[in-house]
Amino acid sequence: MSSFQQMIIDLQQFWADYGCVILQPYDMEVGAGTSSPATLLRALGPAVWNTAYVQPSRRPNDGRYGENPNRLQQYYQFQTFIKPAPVDSQELYLRSLEAIGLDITQHDIRFVEDDWENPSLGAAGLGWEVWCDGMEITQYTYFQQVGGIECEVVPVEITYGLERIAMFLQGVNNCFDINWNGKTGDEKFSYKDVSFRQEVEFSKYNFELASGELLLRHFKDFEQECARLLRNGVVLPAYEQCLKANHYFNLLNARGLISTMERAGYISRVRAMAKSCCEAFLGGY
Amino acid sequence: MKQTFFFEIYSEEIPARMQKFVIPHAKEIIEPLISNIEHGDVSVFCAPHRLCVCVADVEEFTQSSLVQKRGPRVDAPAAAIDGFLRANGIARENLVEVNGYFFTNITSLAVAFADTIPEIVKSFICAVSWPKSMHWTISAHDDVTGVTQLRCSRSWVRPVRSLLCMLGEKCIPCRVDDWGIRAKNVTYVASTSGANVEKQPVAVNSLEHYLEILAANFVIVDYEARQRAVVSACQEALNGKGVELVPDKALLDEITGLVDYPFVVVGKIEDEFMHLPADVLQTSMRVHQKYFVTRRIGDQTGSIAPYFVAISNRPQNEITLRGFENVLRARLSDALFFYNEDLKAPLEDNLSKLDNIIFHEKLGSLGQKVKRLRRLVPDLDRSAMLCKLDLVSNMVNEFNELQGTMGAHYASVQGESQDVVRAIAGHYKGHGDSLPDGGAALAIADKLDTLVGFLSVGIKPTSSKDPYALRRAALGIIRISINCLQLDLDAMVLAAIAGYSEIISVNPDDVYQSVKTFIYERLAVYLKDQESFRYDVVQSVLDFAFSTDSSLNIKDIYVRVCAVQHYLESDGGDFMQLFTRINGLIRDVTATDVDDRLFEDPTEAQAYAELNSFPEDSFACTNERGYVEFMQNVSKLRPAFDHMLDAVQVNCENLAVRKNRQALLVRVLLLYRAISNFSKIEIC
Helix, strand or coil, X not given: CCCHHHHHHHHHHHHHHHCCEECCCCCCCCCCHHHCCCCCCCCCCCCCEEEEEEEEEECHHHCCCCCCCCCCCEEEEEEEEEECCCCCHHHHHHHHHHHCCCCCCCCCEEEEECCCEEHHHCEEEEEEEEEECCEEEEEEEEEXXXXXEECCCCCEEEEEEHHHHHHHHHCCCCHHHCECCCCCHHXXXXXXXXXXXXXXXXXXXXXXXXXXXXXHHHHHHHHHHHHHHHHCCCHHHHHHHHHHHHHHHHHHHHCCXXXXXXXXXXXXXXXXXXXXXXXXXXXXX | CCEEEEEEEEECCCCHHHXXXXXXXXXXXXXXXXXXXXXXXXXEEXXXXXXXXXXXXXXXXXXXXEEEEEEEECCCCHHHHHHHXXXXXXXXXXXXXXXXXXXXXXXXXXXXXXXXXXXXXXXXXXXXXXXXXXXXEEEEEXXXXXXXXXXXXXXXXXXXXXXXXXXXXXXCCCEEHHXXXXXXXXXXXXXXXXXXXXXXXXXXXXXXXXXXXXXHCXXXXXXXXXXXXXXXXXXXXXXXXXXXXXXXXXXXXXXXXXXXCCEEEEEECCHHHXXXXXXXXXXXXXXXXXXXXXXXXXXXXXXXXXXXXXXXXXXXXXXXXXXXXXXHHHHHHHHHHHHHHHHCCCHHHHHHHHCCCEEECCCEEHHHHHHHHHHHCHHHHHHHHHCCHHHHCHHHHHCHHHCCHHHHHHXXXXXXXXXXXXXXXXXXXXXCCCCCCCCHHHHHHHHHHHHHHHHHCCCCCCCCCCCCCHHHHHHHHHHHHHHCCCCCHHHHHHHHHHHCCCCCCCXXXXXXXXXXXXXHHHHHHHHHHHCCCCHHHHHHHHHHHXXXXXXXXXXXXXXXXXXXXXXXXXHCHHHHHHHHHHHCCCCCCCCCCCCHHHCCCHHHHXXXXXXXXXXXXXXXXXXXXXXXXXXXXXXXXXXXXXXXXXXXXXXXXXXXXXXXXXXXXXXXXXXXXXXXXXXXXXXX
């Protein structure tokens, strides 16, 4: 049985052997590994780039106070990003599953159409969800567009849902039962030991305590700051403002302070920021 | 010797819905490409990894054909004509004159079909237009410079990995540089049965051999055969359980495109989940998991049986079965938790929560929207009050697509009347092919309130973006007005504008006009694209609607378009010829009195008499038959007016007589203008 951490170590080793730059997580609140500049901005332009990293991913709306066996407001993605996408990327991916102990001859693995789109970041691609016995374990995407700009060299992004795969491998039905460090008895640390309190407290914050007034105000601040920084020619700090705005929008959404209609308006404001950042980033080539 | 020509484009997984699309599409493309070779049946196969085109009984040589080639003009200089003769190796007597040009008949020679294959395959690849396609990056090696460069591929639905191309037993090695590949006599199959593991290359000798290889490796490449296999595999698996599949063609199509060969997994749904509303169970299974839903054999009540059927690429084993059941259990546990939470309090308890949800930053909260709706449809007050409350339920927060459905369900559980339940369920409907089943006024009011609000603050869709789905709202209003319910839209638009008075200040006339224009523009698109009415007929009626000060009446426009198109396509000849003849003579269509003392010719008096006998009551028509009868009555004026126009000159010297004749003709044109603007009709 593979522990949560061993799975990460094995995936890192697998992709390190392939030649990826193994990065550490991006140190900001993001909803997915895609948002990291190591993926989003590097997807632009002609340069070759291969990387893999774990990204703690925040989804404020998915918080369940630690009471739901499958929902977390912060979970972990393993992100692999290869540019350009190699011809054998699917085989590589399947082999990586074997590397973490999934016997692919015993499971129904299918690539189900899912054209991924992140409207906030103006990013879109074609690809699949990878299903293992009916469970989505990976998002597999050939990027076509980022920040509204066509990708000159087409990368593949492989995003593993680590908790789902761990539950699968360890045969547990509750993500809090995942064995994190692989030990038994007193030495064992479960996912619950590591993350439970965080889930409870952040759920309370996301849904009840976050100040709508403050979030709205800061959203505007980030928007202005992003524009100001871009005027001063610094792209990466400007992009951070865009990510902060995006996170605050997600919090507003979780607080239930935005209607379906209004959501679209905020998304288009974040996209405008992302688009400006992407254009400025390309301008630096 | 006749041979089979076939090629296979092997790619990464083709989306399920596109496999069904591409089969007839590919046939349409290949037919003209092989029109100059005698051949037998054309078949197109499609499975997740491959698109395969087969042409049976192809002759060895293409047919020679006679082509007419145009030469110089007849009056061209002699040197030019001689040059044409020399270039084609013909003599002067081989030329024929047509329309001032010399022509000659040239025979194009038969060529070996095999030589034309690379061009056919390339043309085919260029012509296929997937609903959604992608680029990928290929590395192209230049043999001369020895440099490898990255290039963007020609687009396809997913990256292409290999090309198989054969004529009989011979491989035709055509190159597709845009994909960086060259055809080989090789296809790929999974190395173990049904598992999506590494693909192994296998050499192919012929089409028969190819099909044998695929069959032996659990690939049913024929889409229809695969679909039949899915159905029979499901039936077999359910045998003896007393249940059957709930028919679901959309899911069946999708499943057919998701597997090479259908292995079936029948799983159980635990009892505790069977209390959930059938819609929730179905959404979880069909939409999220792509499992078939089952019911007791012959059960038409809409209730479902505690079994699901999943299709897998692998033979069922304990591991996959447990996996499939676990995933569903996780989803349903979630749903059950939400459902029980939601039922703890009546819907009304959430009313105040709507005040905290921003509808749009310039347009207030959802709570305010609900208050406006209640004023717009006072007869449906209870439905209007409850209709948005499921938006703050746990279930809809989780399953967005169940908005309206859950509201109706919760309303039903708390004992609301069936009218209220149906109005809540229907108030989002109107687009696609859905229509509300009751409470249509609420469905219109909700959309109209949205449209009025956004147009009031100047937010309109652009050509590419419509983030607030305003087009869809207008479309819903249009479809419901045509199919379900006619109400006084003018009054409702004005009331909707007034409803926003506390939030925004606008000029009501301006907003009314922009709402009317927006709806009419969408109506024009709808009538042309969705209902396939003639472009000119739609323009004609809408031009009429815009130019008159008529009220916003969608149904009336629809009826007029129906009437005009049907009439013109049946016996509208006299009607349009009379119009064209008169319309050409009149510049200014302003009604003035006709003075019968100024008639100089008996045909004028006759025409006038005919006009005066035009049945007054036909102006009151509002349905299609009434409009058609009106136009028939107009067309009956033709003989009398033709006689008059043959007999007299309208634009004569005598000004008074001229004006009088024009006044008479204007009266006829005004009859036309009571129906539509016929000057927009294209006469063919």
